[in-house]
Amino acid sequence: MDNTRHPWLRRALDLAPLLLLVLLVAAFGLIDARVVTPDSLRNVLAQATPVALLGLGAFVVLLTGGIDLSAGVAVAFCSVVMAGRLDAGDPLVLALLAGLATMALLGLLNGLLVGYLRVPPFVVTLATMVAVQGATLWVAQKGVLILKSPTLKDIGVGQTAGIPNSVLLVGLIAIGAWGLMRWTRFGLRTYAIGSDPAAAQLAGVPLPRQQLLTYIVAAIFTFLTAVLMISRVPVVTPNLGGTPLLLDAIAAAVLGGTSIFGGRGTVLGVVIGAVIVSLLTNALRVFGVDPSSIDLFKGAIIVLALIADAGIRMLRLRLDEGRIG
Numbered sequence: 224m225d226n227t228r229h230p231w232l233r234r235a236l237d238l239a240p241l242l243l244l245v246l247l248v249a250a251f252g253l254i255d256a257r258v259v260t261p262d263s264l265r266n267v268l269a270q271a272t273p274v275a276l277l278g279l280g281a282f283v284v285l286l287t288g289g290i291d292l293s294a295g296v297a298v299a300f301c302s303v304v305m306a307g308r309l310d311a312g313d314p315l316v317l318a319l320l321a322g323l324a325t326m327a328l329l330g331l332l333n334g335l336l337v338g339y340l341r342v343p344p345f346v347v348t349l350a351t352m353v354a355v356q357g358a359t360l361w362v363a364q365k366g367v368l369i370l371k372s373p374t375l376k377d378i379g380v381g382q383t384a385g386i387p388n389s390v391l392l393v394g395l396i397a398i399g400a401w402g403l404m405r406w407t408r409f410g411l412r413t414y415a416i417g418s419d420p421a422a423a424q425l426a427g428v429p430l431p432r433q434q435l436l437t438y439i440v441a442a443i444f445t446f447l448t449a450v451l452m453i454s455r456v457p458v459v460t461p462n463l464g465g466t467p468l469l470l471d472a473i474a475a476a477v478l479g480g481t482s483i484f485g486g487r488g489t490v491l492g493v494v495i496g497a498v499i500v501s502l503l504t505n506a507l508r509v510f511g512v513d514p515s516s517i518d519l520f521k522g523a524i525i526v527l528a529l530i531a532d533a534g535i536r537m538l539r540l541r542l543d544e545g546r547i548g
Contacts, residue, residue: 278494
């Protein structure tokens with residue numbers, strides 16, 4: 224393996240998400256200047272925050288070569304659990320702890336089934352997705368829940384120095400996630416088992432336990448996403464989050480350079496990918512695209528991102544093997 228060949232091409236591949244974002248901003252600005260006004264871009268960043276948080280959870284699981292299909296409906300489940308506790312008169316801290324405990328248990332279940340029982344992640348998380356969706360409807364039998372928490376409202380719609388508080392919060396969480404993945408044993412082991420599970424196991428990485436931990440960490444990001452979601456809306460329903468948010472999160476991770484084959488990706492890339500998804504959604508609305516067609520465009524974008532990911536993977540392999548002169 225020769226990592227010194229074609230450094231410019233390797234650098235371009237690493238910077239592809241950022242270059243794509245810059246090109247999209249320039250192109251959309253030429254098509255319709257309303258897309259890139261300061262207020263519009265501020266709204267894009269705010270709308271990208273839940274996608275970035277859930278995308279970070281997807282990123283952690285994708286690094287291992289797995290996937291978590293339950294994350295979208297889990298956001299709704301966690302939201303109605305916390306909203307229900309607040310509606311019952313519990314303090315905000317207790318409501319948040321209830322949501323965190325619920326998501327930790329879901330992550331534990333997914334991790335045990337994937338890591339220790341060796342059930343394929345797709346099958347496990349598809350099953351828990353259906354179960355969680357049913358649990359959400361059962362918990363939310365009271366219907367719409369109205370929230371009146373000033374603290375949550377300040378997080379969701381407040382601003383500091385003209386910057387949405389949600390953007391500042393997610394920025395701090397992203398920095399923490401970067402440190403987790405860059406400087407801790409958890410992060411290094413997660414990259415290792417995604418790159419080469421057999422080699423990682425020979426090096427002493429406990430694969431079952433590490434996979435268990437990745438699903439728990441992903442579930443914590445789901446909890447954080449749910450907190451952000453309920454802070455942005457005055458009412459909570461079982462439809463909060465769901466599959467559309469999950470698709471946006473996976474698209475953000477893949478557009479940001481996270482490989483669905485595992486072992487490659489960055490926290491910064493996920494954040495950039497979330498901004499790209501939010502920018503595309505906002506631009507389509509400004510262009511007057513029918514709301515029912517926006518998901519069609521998003522689906523096409525995900526397919527293109529997956530094709531690009533496969534192509535980039537093949538190109539990196541050719542570079543590493545010295546097959547590109």
